[in-house]
C-alpha cells in the first residue's frame with residue numbers, strides 16, 4: 001500500500017470530508033487522523049486491490065529479480081561495448097550501446113511497477129550483484145568479438161527466463177499490467193537474441 005502524507009492546513013472536520021476532497025484522485029483512501037494538522041492516508045488503486053496480497057508479493061519479488069538480472073546484463077553490455085575489437089568493432093560497439101540504452105529505461109519501468117504494486121524496489125550495485133543470476137563475461141583484454149557476443153547472449157537468456165516466469169505469475173494473478181510489461185520485455189530480449197545469434201552464425 002502506498003502511504004500518502006498530507007499536511008492539512010484547515011481543521012479536520014471529518015474523515016468522510018477528507019475522502020470527498022480526494023475522490024478525484026481515483027484512489028481508495030483510508031485516512032487516519034493523527035493530530036490537528038496531520039493525517040495519514042493509505043491508498044491503493046482499486047485495480048491492484050483486486051489482486052491477492054500473496055500474488056502481489058510474488059509478482060513484486062519476480063520484478064525485483066528481473067531488475068537485478070537486467071543490471072547484470074547491463075554490466076555485460078557495457079563491458080562488451082567498451083572493449084570489443086576487430087573488423088566488426090563499429091556495428092558491435094553500436095549494437096551493444098543500443099541495447100544498454102533501451103535496457104536502462106526499461107529497468108526504471110520495471111522497478112516503478114514494483115512501487116505501483118505497493119512494494120519496494122531493490123537497488124544498489126552490491127545488492128543487485130548479489131541477487132543477479134547473470135554470470136560475469138570474459139575478461140576485458142583477452143576476449144574476441146564472438147566471446148563478447150556470446151556472453152551478452154547468455155545474459156539475455158537469463159533475463160528472458162526471469163521475465164517469462166514473472167509473466168506467468170502475473171497472468172495467473174490477473175495482473176494484466178505487469179503481464180503486459182513483461183510480455184514487452186520478453187519480446188525485446190528475444191529480438192536481441194536473434195541479432196546476436198545471427199552474428200555468431
Ligand SMILES: [Fe+2]
Pocket residue numbers: 081097
Ligand atoms: Fe559509449
